[in-house]
């Protein structure tokens with residue numbers, strides 16, 4: 323199995339963290355989706371990473387599907403099996419994926435020539451992140467894990483999302499969300515996180 327992605331991509335990083343957590347034999351192939359001659363569109367018509375090659379010439383794309391597939395390979399999903407826990411985890415994952423989407427949309431806007439940037443677009447994306455962090459703080463019970471008593475995809479996705487926020491939209495979200503900050507400090511100490519940090523990431 324091969325995972326195509328770029329080392330800075332938070333979407334690909336979700337899969338990379340999971341591969342380490344579950345010790346899945348899978349080669350990480352670095353492939354940048356942005357250049358005009360990128361070969362990613364041959365594998366994913368949407369032209370985005372991550373892409374998972376599950377058999378020669380057979381590809382899965384869109385990170386929630388890639389993560390779902392990887393997590394169910396061995397019948398030992400790290401997500402809760404009970405319905406309540408499962409949907410709670412899905413809720414946290416939606417929150418985390420939304421934060422990643424907003425941080426990326428903000429980043430792309432800030433990379434446009436200065437005279438073409440839309441400050442209201444940047445503010446709108448920042449407001450999404452702020453509201454998501456505030457709701458996360460309100461919802462978390464304040465322990466070591468977001469759902470139940472063990473590491474689940476909820477911890478994985480929100481952990482990656484907030485570390486990507488630190489990477490690309492560094493700001494003090496911690497003082498508004500102290501319980502989430504404590505949980506995040508614990509989760510990101512896991513080797514799966516430490517070993518997949520984006521290049522150039524400076525810990526806050």
Ligand SMILES: N[C@@H](CCC(=O)N[C@@H](CS)C(=O)NCC(=O)O)C(=O)O
Nearest residue numbers: 331332333355370371372384385386
């Ligand atoms: N919804 C997709 C988003 C993936 C995505 O946007 N990946 C970025 C890298 S961080 C990408 O490949 N961008 C290339 C492009 O937008 O052309 C997912 O969850 O996999």
